[in-house]
Amino acid sequence: MGRVVNDDTEPASRKDDPYIHGTDPSEQVRLAALNRMTNGPFVRFLDVRPGMRVLEVGSGLGILATAVASAANDVEVVGIERSPMQIAAAVADPRVRYVQGDAHSLDFPDGSFDLVYARYLLEHVADPERVLAEMRRVTRPGGRVAVCENDVTLFRIDPPCPENDLVWSAFARYQAALGGDALIGRRLHRLFRSVGFTAIELSVQPEVHWHGSPGYVAWVHNIIGNLESARNGMRAAGVISEAALNAGVEELERLKTNMSGSAVFVWNRATATR
Ligand SMILES: C[S@@+](CC[C@H](N)C(=O)[O-])C[C@H]1O[C@@H](n2cnc3c(N)ncnc32)[C@H](O)[C@@H]1O
Numbered sequence: 550m551g552r553v554v555n556d557d558t559e560p561a562s563r564k565d566d567p568y569i570h571g572t573d574p575s576e577q578v579r580l581a582a583l584n585r586m587t588n589g590p591f592v593r594f595l596d597v598r599p600g601m602r603v604l605e606v607g608s609g610l611g612i613l614a615t616a617v618a619s620a621a622n623d624v625e626v627v628g629i630e631r632s633p634m635q636i637a638a639a640v641a642d643p644r645v646r647y648v649q650g651d652a653h654s655l656d657f658p659d660g661s662f663d664l665v666y667a668r669y670l671l672e673h674v675a676d677p678e679r680v681l682a683e684m685r686r687v688t689r690p691g692g693r694v695a696v697c698e699n700d701v702t703l704f705r706i707d708p709p710c711p712e713n714d715l716v717w718s719a720f721a722r723y724q725a726a727l728g729g730d731a732l733i734g735r736r737l738h739r740l741f742r743s744v745g746f747t748a749i750e751l752s753v754q755p756e757v758h759w760h761g762s763p764g765y766v767a768w769v770h771n772i773i774g775n776l777e778s779a780r781n782g783m784r785a786a787g788v789i790s791e792a793a794l795n796a797g798v799e800e801l802e803r804l805k806t807n808m809s810g811s812a813v814f815v816w817n818r819a820t821a822t823r
Pocket residue numbers: 568580584606607608609610612613629630631632635650651652653667668669670673674
């Protein structure tokens with residue numbers, strides 16, 4: 550159980566939370582599995598140094614925050630997370646402190662942290678520019694800001710899955726209706742420039758999986774889980790029919806066992822010094 554040091558914000562329910570994936574236990578299982586697949590390369594990208602004071606914005610289940618705290622000696626991590634359900638399910642670690650709050654308004658003085666990062670967050674927020682400006686504000690001069698985000702048009706799977714492509718188009722429309730952006734990965738350089746960063750570095754974190762490779766089934770399963778987490782919302786918003794959704798998911802289920810199947814994706818990353 551994670552420690553909540555400030556719980557005076559409204560409890561977020563699925564109904565009033567624009568977070569597209571929600572916090573059902575099945576979604577938390579998916580997020581934990583995604584962490585197992587992606588944390589190693591992302592922590593190396595962060596280049597955590599001993600003694601760093603670090604902030605994760607949108608810390609979810611704290612699995613990444615714990616990996617960051619373990620990356621070097623004497624590292625302290627604060628995780629800001631809006632959802633009390635995520636904090637309640639978060640990994641307990643004496644080096645990680647969870648604070649309930651909104652990424653748009655970080656309750657820390659200027660220059661409080663050596664490293665401030667967010668992963669899979671900007672795609673969900675109403676005003677990513679404001680979030681990034683807040684992340685920059687609470688970073689000390691000479692400290693770093695780093696993010697990793699999604700652009701769902703970068704999914705490539707083979708053999709082609711046209712029904713699945715239709716579901717992802719609907720997913721992106723639904724996320725936009727919630728105020729998010731399923732394509733935000735492509736905007737990272739522009740966003741960083743807009744909040745005043747100059748020496749910005751872009752990179753990608755690849756996902757390359759094929760039938761028989763160790764991560765293939767888990768990766769395709771994660772793609773299905775993404776869609777399932779948004780199923781009820783997409784249906785309620787009327788962006789896709791139940792039949793079309795089922796057809797897309799069934800295609801992916803077949804891909805899992807297709808001996809010729811492969812799946813490629815890249816996460817978009819950006820980092821800059823304050
Ligand atoms: C996809 S999860 C990623 C969690 C974690 N960063 C990771 O990489 O595993 C996104 C998290 O951001 C949280 N979130 C969404 N909007 C937020 C906001 N405005 N402020 C703080 N947290 C937010 C969600 O509740 C969710 O736990």
